Amino acid sequence: MAIFSLWMLESLTGPGRWIPWPPTPHPAFATLRAQVPEGLIVDLAAVPQVRIWSSGSILMAPLFHGWPTLSGFEAVDPLWVRWLTGRYGSEILAHPERLSALGVRYALLHILSPTWEEARWPGGRMERLGCFEAPPQPSPWDHPICIYHIPSHGFPQLTNMLLVHGWSGIEPWGIWAERSEAEALWIAPQVSSALLELRAFPICPSPIPQRIEVWLNGIRIGAQQFSSCEEQDLTWEIPARWVRKGTNHLLFRFAYAVSPQTLTGGQNPDPRTLSVGFRRLWIHPVPSLSLRDAPR
Numbered sequence: 644m645a646i647f648s649l650w651m652l653e654s655l656t657g658p659g660r661w662i663p664w665p666p667t668p669h670p671a672f673a674t675l676r677a678q679v680p681e682g683l684i685v686d687l688a689a690v691p692q693v694r695i696w697s698s699g700s701i702l703m704a705p706l707f708h709g710w711p712t713l714s715g716f717e718a719v720d721p722l723w724v725r726w727l728t729g730r731y732g733s734e735i736l737a738h739p740e741r742l743s744a745l746g747v748r749y750a751l752l753h754i755l756s757p758t759w760e761e762a763r764w765p766g767g768r769m770e771r772l773g774c775f776e777a778p779p780q781p782s783p784w785d786h787p788i789c790i791y792h793i794p795s796h797g798f799p800q801l802t803n804m805l806l807v808h809g810w811s812g813i814e815p816w817g818i819w820a821e822r823s824e825a826e827a828l829w830i831a832p833q834v835s836s837a838l839l840e841l842r843a844f845p846i847c848p849s850p851i852p853q854r855i856e857v858w859l860n861g862i863r864i865g866a867q868q869f870s871s872c873e874e875q876d877l878t879w880e881i882p883a884r885w886v887r888k889g890t891n892h893l894l895f896r897f898a899y900a901v902s903p904q905t906l907t908g909g910q911n912p913d914p915r916t917l918s919v920g921f922r923r924l925w926i927h928p929v930p931s932l933s934l935r936d937a938p939r
Contacts, residue, residue, distance in 0.1 A: 669784035671775040672708035675749065682748040682803050683830065686714040689752060689759030695724055696753055700783035711832045713747065713805075739769055739793045746803030746925075747793055754787040769793055802924040804829045804893065811915055817922040819846075821915060825895040827924070834888050835928045837881040839864060842923040846901060847872035854898040855919055859885055861892075874922070881926070895919075 675684070686704070688696030701714045713724065742750070750769065769791035777785045801817055809825030810818055831837070845853030856866040857879065865879035897918035903911035 663781075666703075667778045667780040667782040668707040669704075669775065669778060669782065669788055671751065671773070671788040671790055672704065674772055674775070674790055675708040675710060675751070678749065682746045684708075684710045684712050684749045684751055685742060685747050686712050686751045686753060689754050689756055691756040691759035693752065693759070697724060703783065705832070709832075710749070711830045712751075713830075743793045743800070746800070750791040750793055752789040752791065753784075754789065800923075801921070802827075803926060804924055806924075809895070811917070817842075817920060819915065819917045820895060820897065820900075820919045820921065821917060822900045823897050823918060825897075825918075827893040827895070829891045829893060829926050831886050831888055831891055831926075831928065833928065834883055834886050836883045837886060838927045838929055839877075839879045839881060840923060840925045840927065841877040841921065842874060843877065843919050843921045844874040845869045845872060845919055846903070846906070846917045848906065849899065849901065851899060853919060856896040858894040858896070859891060860887060 686696045686701045687693050690696075695714055697714050701712060705711060739750075749772075772790040772792060774787060774789040776787050801813065804827040806818065807826045807828055809821055811821050812818070839857065839859075841855075841857075843855065847853075853869040854866065855869075855877075857864050859881060862885050864881055864885070865877070867875070867877055869875065900916045900918040902916050903913040
């Protein structure tokens, strides 16, 4: 909390300015707040090229628009931002369906430079909800902001987690976990009970049954053995006491991983070492959830 207060102080003060608390919200925030808050947003800066933006004012903005953001504070390079830029680089903005598959529903484009390279911005593939000028009063958001809805472009609403390690590329049907472990991050807007929903199937055929275990912040929340090659819907309850506000770490463990090439004797040339395919990985905060016998 002390660090967050320092970040807010930096956003409200600076050379030649002092912004009183509470600060004046940006007009764009009212439009964003009116949308159904399921998923994430990403804050982008046009400076002049468009990139994922991290700043103290970005961390403060969810207090006013109500959406968790992928972006962070420039003094602390968030793990998920490093993962996004390391995995996709600048190409992530040219493929908004990848952001959609990761649970990102809206992009806030902060126009910080009058010479930003609009020609290189793939906003035409997104629905623009509007562009809004800066508020007339002193504000941490003293620049225009445009809001874009990120469509799926045929990709499923696969997850609202950040799939960090142990995953293959996103495909139109979903995603494979590679090897015997995979990791993800979930950004919780608040501490509350939650439901983990999975729709999954094992790589088949195999001489041994596939098994999945899921751990949240070092605590096992559920385990299931696949009795066949059929797709299964799995739901596990997460008590509020296991949830951290902000970043939560998920670990998926599997009994085995094997390549289709090995399983088929080369008839399927796919060399990837795969374990379980997922059509959906989603965590729903459920503040009123009554947890009777939470799994351990």
